[in-house]
Structure formats: C-alpha cells, structure tokens
Amino acid sequence: DGGITQSPKYLFRKEGQNVTLSCEQNLNHDAMYWYRQDPGQGLRLIYYSQIVNDFQKGDIAEGYSVSREKKESFPLTVTSAQKNPTAFYLCASSIQSGQGNQPQHFGDGTRLSIL
Amino acid sequence: GENVEQHPSTLSVQEGDSAVIKCTYSDSASNYFPWYKQELGKRPQLIIDIRSNVGEKKDQRIAVTLNKTAKHFSLHITETQPEDSAVYFCASRGNSGGYQKVTFGTGTKLQVIP
Numbered sequence: 235d236g237g238i239t240q241s242p243k244y245l246f247r248k249e250g251q252n253v254t255l256s257c258e259q260n261l262n263h264d265a266m267y268w269y270r271q272d273p274g275q276g277l278r279l280i281y282y283s284q285i286v287n288d289f290q291k292g293d294i295a296e297g298y299s300v301s302r303e304k305k306e307s308f309p310l311t312v313t314s315a316q317k318n319p320t321a322f323y324l325c326a327s328s329i330q331s332g333q334g335n336q337p338q339h340f341g342d343g344t345r346l347s348i349l
Numbered sequence: 350g351e352n353v354e355q356h357p358s359t360l361s362v363q364e365g366d367s368a369v370i371k372c373t374y375s376d377s378a379s380n381y382f383p384w385y386k387q388e389l390g391k392r393p394q395l396i397i398d399i400r401s402n403v404g405e406k407k408d409q410r411i412a413v414t415l416n417k418t419a420k421h422f423s424l425h426i427t428e429t430q431p432e433d434s435a436v437y438f439c440a441s442r443g444n445s446g447g448y449q450k451v452t453f454g455t456g457t458k459l460q461v462i463p
Contacts, residue, residue: 276438343390
C-alpha cells in the first residue's frame, strides 16, 4: 500500500551495532505492527502499538526495541542483543485493533543482513 | 495462544486447474480470517477475508470457506493463471489480553505451470 513507507529497503549491520528501521504511515491508522519474516516460518510478531506512546511485546521481542512518539511513525531498533537479525522485516498498520475485524496493510519491507 | 497450521507448504498446478490451500486454527474465539498473497520480495497484500458469521465468500476466481465447528478454513483459486504464482498466507484474528492479535500460517508457495 502506498500509505506505508519503510526505509531503507536494504540494511547491513556490523557486529555489536544497533540499527533502526523506519516505518511511516499516512493512513491515519491507530495500530501499527512489526513482523519478522524468515523462510518457511511465516510472519512473527515482534512489537505492536495500539495508540501513541504505548506499545506491547509480541512473540519474539527479545533483542528489539520500538518507540511510538507520533501516530504516523513506529521505528524498530535491532539491537546488538539480537544475535540472528538477518531477516525480512515488515511493518503494518490497521484501524484501531479493537474495532471490529480490520485488515492489516503492509509496507514493502526492509531486508537486514549481517556484514 | 492461537496456533495456525497451513498446508501444503508448496503446491504446483497446471494453468487452468484449481488450487486449494487449507488452514486450521486452535482458538475457538478467533473471529476474522484474512488471506494474503506475497510475491517475491514484495509486501503481503490482502486478497480476501472472511468473518466468523459467514461460511463462504467469493470474489471472482477466489473463494474462502470457513468451518467454525472444525476450526478450519480454506482458500480456493479456480482457473489458475501464471500471475497467481506467489506465497499465500492464511491468518486468524482473536483476542489476546484485550488485543486483537493476528496469527499467521507458515505460507504456501503456489506455482502455476503454463
């Protein structure tokens, strides 16, 4: 969807380095999500945020951190504590998750690799 | 928590044939079931969804069926075309501590052979 922009498209991390993946949406969605995609494992939830200044851990939050200072933005930091960061990272957003059954809209993803 | 199983992991069909992908879920409270199509290196895109108060939904060549009693739902693609080749993900959505959590299946790689 044109309303969700992820950057960069490709990112390389050095040993011991933190890197931040950007996610911006102009869909006026309240809820935003970060997923990690590995081959054969589908999409696994890292963090989600239902409103500004609030976020919750997903299923695989260890080694990651997020912030939600603005409604439009939900950056993900992959810290040095994440020992296997190589993956395809997808950001998504939806109308407030508690209001009925609304689909998630995805960005184009960021592919992170270790140098 | 919710567990979604998806089968098969790979599927090859001849152009014009039908393709069926099946998913099961564990949480009887799940109430929304979207299907996403993901082409190589691109974002997942919603192709069809179904809510728990409906047994079947159709959109042109794509249909989804839901059996709440058995807790399984299926994607049916008829008259397949080469552009249908992609990875398809099922998902279910239900309550998890007040949050409507989406759980994805592991994906089915569909190859349509011209």
